[in-house]
Amino acid sequence: MAGGGMIAPSVNKGYPGKFTGRVFITCIVAATGGLIFGYDIGISGGVTSMPPFLEKFFPDVFKKEVLNIGGTNQYCKFNSQKLTMFTSSLYLAALVASLVASTVTRKLGRRPSMLLGGALFLAGAIVNGLAQNITMLYIGRALLGVGVGFANQSVPVYLSEMAPYKYRGALNMVFQLSITIGILAAYVINYFTASMKGGNGWRYSLGCAGVPAIIFVLGSLCLPDTPNSLIERGKNEEAKKRLQKIRGVDNVDQEYNDLINASIESKKIKHPWAKLFSRKYRPQLVFVTFIPFFQQLTGMNVFMFYAPVLFKTIGFGANASLFSSVITGVVNCVSTLVSMATVDRFGRRGLFLEGGLQMLICQIIITVCIGIKFGLNGNPSELQQWYATLVVVAICVYVAGFAWSWGPLGWLVPSEILPLEVRSAGQSVNVSVNMIFTFFIAEIYLQMMCAMKFGLFIFFAVFVFAMTIFIYKLLPETKGIPIEEMAEIWKAHPVWRKYVVDENEKPTSEMVEEVKIAKEG
Numbered sequence: 211m212a213g214g215g216m217i218a219p220s221v222n223k224g225y226p227g228k229f230t231g232r233v234f235i236t237c238i239v240a241a242t243g244g245l246i247f248g249y250d251i252g253i254s255g256g257v258t259s260m261p262p263f264l265e266k267f268f269p270d271v272f273k274k275e276v277l278n279i280g281g282t283n284q285y286c287k288f289n290s291q292k293l294t295m296f297t298s299s300l301y302l303a304a305l306v307a308s309l310v311a312s313t314v315t316r317k318l319g320r321r322p323s324m325l326l327g328g329a330l331f332l333a334g335a336i337v338n339g340l341a342q343n344i345t346m347l348y349i350g351r352a353l354l355g356v357g358v359g360f361a362n363q364s365v366p367v368y369l370s371e372m373a374p375y376k377y378r379g380a381l382n383m384v385f386q387l388s389i390t391i392g393i394l395a396a397y398v399i400n401y402f403t404a405s406m407k408g409g410n411g412w413r414y415s416l417g418c419a420g421v422p423a424i425i426f427v428l429g430s431l432c433l434p435d436t437p438n439s440l441i442e443r444g445k446n447e448e449a450k451k452r453l454q455k456i457r458g459v460d461n462v463d464q465e466y467n468d469l470i471n472a473s474i475e476s477k478k479i480k481h482p483w484a485k486l487f488s489r490k491y492r493p494q495l496v497f498v499t500f501i502p503f504f505q506q507l508t509g510m511n512v513f514m515f516y517a518p519v520l521f522k523t524i525g526f527g528a529n530a531s532l533f534s535s536v537i538t539g540v541v542n543c544v545s546t547l548v549s550m551a552t553v554d555r556f557g558r559r560g561l562f563l564e565g566g567l568q569m570l571i572c573q574i575i576i577t578v579c580i581g582i583k584f585g586l587n588g589n590p591s592e593l594q595q596w597y598a599t600l601v602v603v604a605i606c607v608y609v610a611g612f613a614w615s616w617g618p619l620g621w622l623v624p625s626e627i628l629p630l631e632v633r634s635a636g637q638s639v640n641v642s643v644n645m646i647f648t649f650f651i652a653e654i655y656l657q658m659m660c661a662m663k664f665g666l667f668i669f670f671a672v673f674v675f676a677m678t679i680f681i682y683k684l685l686p687e688t689k690g691i692p693i694e695e696m697a698e699i700w701k702a703h704p705v706w707r708k709y710v711v712d713e714n715e716k717p718t719s720e721m722v723e724e725v726k727i728a729k730e731g
C-alpha cells in the first residue's frame with residue numbers, strides 16, 4: 211500500500227486574503243537570512259583550495275597539495291583534520307545556537323532571533339576577514355555558526371506564518387532560494403579572489419560574508435512580527451490588525467479565531483519539548499528528525515562544500531575547478547526557481563519522489579566515472595575532455611534534482627507541519643539535526659573519500675534510495691492545507707492515524723472512507 215499521498219484532507223478551509231505586496235516584501239527581507247547560510251556553505255571549499263590560505267594556516271596540506279610532497283593518491287590529498295574542522299566547526303556552533311534560539315523565538319518573537327543571528331554573523335565575518343592565526347579562524351567560524359543557528363531557527367517559521375496558506379510553499383522557498391544565491395555568490399567571489407595578487411584573496415572571500423549579514427540585520431530591524439507570534443505573547447488586538455494588513459482584507463475573523471484557538475491550546479502546554487516527544491506528535495517528530503537527516507545524507511554538501519576540491523581531485527586545473535563550481539551554483543539556483551513555480555501545484559510528494567530518483571541515477575553514473583578513471587589507488591590517467599564534461603554534467607543533473615526536491619522541501623515541510631504548541635521546539639530539532647549531519651558530512655567527507663574512494667557515492671546512493679521509500683510510504687501531501695488545519699492529515703493517514711486519534715474518539719464516516727480509499731489505492 212502506498213503512503214498517504216492520495217488521501218484528501220477532510221478539512222480544507224479557504225481563509226479570505228490576497229497575496230499582498232506587504233507579505234511579498236516582508237518575506238523577501240526575511241529570506242535574506244538564507245543568504246548568510248548559503249554564503250558560508252559555498253565559501254569554505256574555494257578558500258581551502260587557495261594555496262596562500264593553505265600555506266598560512268594549513269602548511270601540511272599545502273605541502274601535499276601544492277608541492278606534491280607525500281604521494282600522488284588523489285583520493286587522500288586534502289585529508290587533514292584541521293582543515294576539515296575549519297569547515298565543520300561552524301555547524302557545531304549552529305547546532306548549539308539553534309537550541310537556545312527556540313526559547314528566544316518563542317518568548318520574544320521571531321524578529322529578535324533574526325536580529326541576533328545577523329549581528330553575530332557580522333561579527334564572525336569581521337574576525338575571519340582579519341584572521342592572523344588559526345585560532346581567529348575558528349573563533350570567526352563559531353560566531354558565524356551561532357548566527358546561522360539563530361537565523362535558520364527563526365526564518366522558516368517566520369515565512370510560514372506570514373504567508374497566505376495558498377502560497378506558503380513558494381514563499382517559504384524564498385529561504386532556500388536565498389541559500390542558493392548565497393552559495394553562488396560565494397563561488398563567484400572565490401573565482402575572482404583566487405587570482406588576486408598578493409595572496410590575500412581569501413581575506414576578501416571570508417570578509418564579504420559581512421555583506422549579506424548587514425542586509426539581514428537592516429532587514430530584520432524593519433520587519434513586523436507575525437500575528438501568530440503576537441498572539442502567542444498575548445498581543446491579540448495588535449495581531450488582528452497585523453493580520454488584516456498582511457492579508458489585505460478586513461474580514462480575517464476565521465483565520466484570526468483559528469490562531470487564537472491554536473494559541474489557547476498551545477498555552478495549556480507547559481513543556482513544549484516534552485510534548486513534542488509524546489505519542490500524539492509522533493508524525494511531526496519523525497519528520498522533523500528524518501527530513502533533515504536524509505537531506506544531508508543525499509550527499510549534496512559534498513558538492514557544495516568541496517566542489518572545487520573535488521574537481522581538483524578529479525584532475526581539473528585550479529581555475530577550471532572554481533569555474534565548474536560556479537556552474538553547479540547556477541544550476542542549484544535556477545532549479546530552486548523550478549521548485550517554487552511547481553510546489554503549490556504539483557505538491558511536495560511529487561517533487562520529493564522525482565528528485566530522489568534523479569539523484570540516484572546520477573550518483574550511479576558519477577561512481578562509475580570516478581571508479582573507471584581512478585581505480586583503487588587514486589592515480590588517474592590523462593584527463594580527457596569528454597570525460598570531464600560527463601562528470602560535470604552528471605553532477606549538475608544531480609544538483610538540479612536536489613535543488614527542486616530535498617533542498618527546499620527539507621525546510622518547507624518541517625516548518626508547515628508543526629502545530630503552534632510545539633512549533634519552536636520542533637523547528638529547533640529540525641535545525642539541530644540538519645546541523646549535526648551537515649557537521650558530520652563536512653567532518654568526515656575528506657576522510658571517507660580517502661578510505662572509501664569512489665564507493666563513497668554509492669554510500670550516499672543507498673540513503674537516497676531509502677529516503678525515497680520513506681517519503682512514498684509515510685509523508686501525506688501537505689499542499690494547500692492551512693497550517694492550523696494540518697492535524698487533519700495525520701488522522702486520515704493509515705500509518706499515523708493510530709498515533710494521533712484519541713482511542714475514545716470515534717472516527718467520522720469521512721475518515722473511515724478516506725482510510726478505505728487509501729488501502730484500496
Ligand code: BGC
Binds near residue numbers: 542621648
Ligand atoms: C541545505 C544545505 C545545502 C543547500 C544547497 C540547503 O537546503 O540545508 O545543507 O547546502 O540546501 O543548496
